[in-house]
Structure formats: structure tokens, C-alpha cells
Amino acid sequence: MAVSIELTKEYGYVVLVLVAYAFLNFWMSFQVGKARRKYKVFYPTMYAIESENKDAKLFNCVQRGHQNSLEMMPMFFVMLLLGGLQHPTIAAGLGVLYVVARFFYFKGYATGVPDNRLKIGRLSILAGVGLIICTALFGINLVVREML
Numbered sequence: 001m002a003v004s005i006e007l008t009k010e011y012g013y014v015v016l017v018l019v020a021y022a023f024l025n026f027w028m029s030f031q032v033g034k035a036r037r038k039y040k041v042f043y044p045t046m047y048a049i050e051s052e053n054k055d056a057k058l059f060n061c062v063q064r065g066h067q068n069s070l071e072m073m074p075m076f077f078v079m080l081l082l083g084g085l086q087h088p089t090i091a092a093g094l095g096v097l098y099v100v101a102r103f104f105y106f107k108g109y110a111t112g113v114p115d116n117r118l119k120i121g122r123l124s125i126l127a128g129v130g131l132i133i134c135t136a137l138f139g140i141n142l143v144v145r146e147m148l
Contacts, residue, residue, distance in 0.1 A: 003142060005085055010092070014084035017095035018077060024099055025073065028066040028106050035062040035110075058112040065109030065117065069102055076128065083134025086141060091134050098127035 035041070039059040041048045047063060048056035076098060084091035105121025 008088060010088035011084055013092035014088050017092050020099050024103060032063055032066050035059050061112050062110045065106040079131035079135045082138055083131050086138040087134045094127045094130040098124050
């Protein structure tokens with residue numbers, strides 16, 4: 001049995017959160033580009049080697065902050081978009097928390113002290129778990145609906 005899904009106007013907030021994260025990702029990539037020039041780490045080198053570059057740790061922290069955000073992006077997008085189908089305002093709110101926390105995660109990491117990424121950045125874990133719950137509830141709702 002097919003299930004039709006109506007997109008409410010509140011789902012627009014979900015879409016806007018996704019757009020906000022896209023802008024954050026662009027901004028982070030520009031920060032990595034600036035760090036490449038500043039610390040003299042040229043393409044295609046992904047990470048600087050400490051024996052070859054005295055600023056390797058500083059560059060690598062900037063690069064790693066962006067790389068980790070890229071690694072988490074697919075899961076964030078899927079959980080946001082699917083969880084938002086049933087719980088658009090909750091998903092959008094959690095999404096905003098995730099985006100803001102990711103900004104601070106990157107800023108903290110970019111200081112060159114990796115532990116600084118967790119001061120506010122750890123809230124992205126809470127937001128991510130909330131989005132997983134929203135998506136799980138959506139999936140359960142679909143299955144239960146099919147059983148009735």
C-alpha cells in the first residue's frame with residue numbers, strides 16, 4: 001500500500017536549514033584555502049607533515065575540522081530531510097542547533113587545539129541523535145500505518 005506525503009509549509013524550514021549548512025560548508029572550504037596559503041600546504045596535499053612544515057598541526061586542524069564536517073554531512077542531510085517529513089519544526093530546530101554547533105566545532109578545531117572543537121561543537125552530537133530519533137519515528141510510523 002502506498003503512502004502519500006504532504007509537504008507542509010513548515011517543511012520549508014527544513015529546506016532552509018539544509019541551505020544554511022551548504023553555506024557553512026562553502027565558508028569552511030574557503031577557510032581551508034586561506035590556511036593552505038598561510039601555512040604553505042599546496043594541492044594535492046591533503047594533510048601537512050610535521051617533519052616538513054612547522055605549522056603542520058595548525059593547518060591539519062583546519063583541514064580536519066572541514067573534513068569531519070564533510071564526513072558527517074550525508075547523514076545529517078538524510079536524517080534532516082527524512083525526519084523533517086513527519087516532524088518539520090522539530091527537525092528544523094535540531095538542524096539549526098547542528099549547523100551552529102558545527103560552526104563552533106570548526107572554529108574550535110581551527111585554533112590548533114583539537115579539544116577546543118568540543119566546547120560547543122559537542123552539541124552537534126545531541127542534535128544528530130535527535131534527528132536520528134525523528135527519522136526512526138517516521139520509519140516506524142510508515143511501518144505501523146502499513147500494518148493497520
